[in-house]
Amino acid sequence: MTVLSIAADPRTDVGASPLADVGVSPLADVVGADLQAPLVTGGHARYVNLDYAASAPALRSVADRVSALLPLYSSVHRGAGYASAVSTAAYEAARAEIARFVGARADDVVIVTRNTTDALNLLATAAPGPVVHLDIEHHANLLPWRARGGRIVSARSELADIVAAVEDELAREPAALLAVTGASNVTGECLPLRRLAEVAHRHGARIAVDGAQLVPHRRVDVAATGIDYLAFSGHKLYAPFGAGVLVGRRDWLDVAPPYLAGGGAVRRVRLDATSWADCPARHEAGTPNVVGAVALAAACRAVAELPEQAVADHESALLARLDEGLAGVDGVRPLRLWPEAERIGVVTFVVDDVPAELVAQYLSAEHGIGVRDGRFCAHPLLDRLHPAGAAVRASLGLGSRREDVDRLTAALTALRRTGPRWSYASREGDYLPTPDPRPLPAWAAAEALPTAGPCHLSQAL
Ligand SMILES: Cc1ncc(COP(=O)(O)O)c(C=O)c1O
Numbered sequence: 001m002t003v004l005s006i007a008a009d010p011r012t013d014v015g016a017s018p019l020a021d022v023g024v025s026p027l028a029d030v031v032g033a034d035l036q037a038p039l040v041t042g043g044h045a046r047y048v049n050l051d052y053a054a055s056a057p058a059l060r061s062v063a064d065r066v067s068a069l070l071p072l073y074s075s076v077h078r079g080a081g082y083a084s085a086v087s088t089a090a091y092e093a094a095r096a097e098i099a100r101f102v103g104a105r106a107d108d109v110v111i112v113t114r115n116t117t118d119a120l121n122l123l124a125t126a127a128p129g130p131v132v133h134l135d136i137e138h139h140a141n142l143l144p145w146r147a148r149g150g151r152i153v154s155a156r157s158e159l160a161d162i163v164a165a166v167e168d169e170l171a172r173e174p175a176a177l178l179a180v181t182g183a184s185n186v187t188g189e190c191l192p193l194r195r196l197a198e199v200a201h202r203h204g205a206r207i208a209v210d211g212a213q214l215v216p217h218r219r220v221d222v223a224a225t226g227i228d229y230l231a232f233s234g235h236k237l238y239a240p241f242g243a244g245v246l247v248g249r250r251d252w253l254d255v256a257p258p259y260l261a262g263g264g265a266v267r268r269v270r271l272d273a274t275s276w277a278d279c280p281a282r283h284e285a286g287t288p289n290v291v292g293a294v295a296l297a298a299a300c301r302a303v304a305e306l307p308e309q310a311v312a313d314h315e316s317a318l319l320a321r322l323d324e325g326l327a328g329v330d331g332v333r334p335l336r337l338w339p340e341a342e343r344i345g346v347v348t349f350v351v352d353d354v355p356a357e358l359v360a361q362y363l364s365a366e367h368g369i370g371v372r373d374g375r376f377c378a379h380p381l382l383d384r385l386h387p388a389g390a391a392v393r394a395s396l397g398l399g400s401r402r403e404d405v406d407r408l409t410a411a412l413t414a415l416r417r418t419g420p421r422w423s424y425a426s427r428e429g430d431y432l433p434t435p436d437p438r439p440l441p442a443w444a445a446a447e448a449l450p451t452a453g454p455c456h457l458s459q460a461l
Pocket of ligand 1: 141233
């Protein structure tokens with residue numbers, strides 16, 4: 001067992017920020033906002049969710065829409081009952097709402113997938129030629145392309161150089177598709193999508209954007225930006241009901257092999273021949289995730305109805321406070337690629353002399369703060385930014401408030417000053433609070449404990 005204790009640093013004063021009142025309150029009502037998290041040291045604290053980039057909580061309005069749907073839930077497209085008619089209408093209306101939300105062209109198609117990973121893997125089966133991508137991507141936007149021999153452009157230290165490097169690569173050898181992230185899930189930095197789209201189109205390629213991180217934070221207009229394909233996930237957009245989407249040009253998808261073979265994707269099947277449907281049905285074989293699609297559409301509607309400036313102000317005020325707070329904690333080092341880049345509310349950092357896994361466990365166990373630690377499914381980028389290994393990521397969303405950021409800053413300050421108050425056993429690179437007296441709800445314990453590797457909570461209570 002390893003118990004860490006860290007020397008004091010007197011420099012931090014988290015109460016001294018002169019920032020204005022924006023961000024004091026959440027911008028939207030999210031389910032679980034008042035969750036009380038048990039602490040290893042006894043008692044509870046309001047759970048501070050700084051892990052929106054992994055999965056965002058459901059918006060209350062999304063949960064309400066799901067509750068309204070469930071009594072009417074039934075099979076879609078083929079059922080004759082009233083509930084089937086309602087579910088079918090709701091499912092197709094969801095497609096239209098999602099298309100509107102991202103400014104899709106009239107002839108674009110919206111294919112409901114499981115998530116961003118699924119959407120990009122689908123696109124990888126449809127792209128009719130070589131693919132170019134960057135080396136900073138989440139594995140979801142890296143591995144599908146690598147599997148089909150994608151050409152990698154290394155992201156440079158200045159954004160303008162990346163656009164030039166992409167242009168050089170496309171000029172050197174033609175490609176069908178350029179695949180880039182909208183915003184990095186590690187640094188929160190945004191790519192210049194309009195310029196990249198222009199470059200791709202100038203060289204006869206299309207552009208696909210991994211919008212998993214960007215879409216929950218910025219209004220994305222597919223048509224105006226020149227994006228040909230956009231993939232994103234409901235669970236990062238306040239609709240954690242298992243649906244994602246691929247939105248984009250129909251022609252490649254209409255002739256691609258069906259993503260899954262099965263019912264719903266066909267026009268006619270004989271024992272010796274199959275006539276496949278066009279999109280979207282072609283790639284939605286099996287019973288679709290109606291609840292997930294309706295939830296995602298409800299989230300799109302709710303986010304679209306928020307004043308755009310209020311969303312931007314809320315996020316930038318909290319991000320500035322987070323930057324300022326972290327800068328005031330000695331030994332905390334944010335990981336960045338491009339100082340000039342616009343950023344969404346995602347900050348990844350390392351704490352000198354304290355393993356990231358321990359920082360994350362400490363924040364949860366002693367302060368009720370949820371962050372993510374690890375290499376964020378972006379190993380090549382982490383290898384570059386922090387070759388020593390894992391880091392800690394704090395991420396913000398519509399339910400975030402100033403107090404959340406300040407709680408993180410105060411907890412990190414305490415970690416640097418006095419070290420953890422609890423004991424953490426080091427096991428195979430992980431750190432587990434030992435003992436861990438925090439109870440799970442009985443229903444979660446019964447389901448999760450026998451198989452859940454990463455569950456660190458004690459079964460005893
Ligand atoms: C930038 C980025 N792309 C893709 C993904 C994959 O999303 P999903 O797990 O919903 O498929 C993530 C998830 O963290 C991400 O951050």
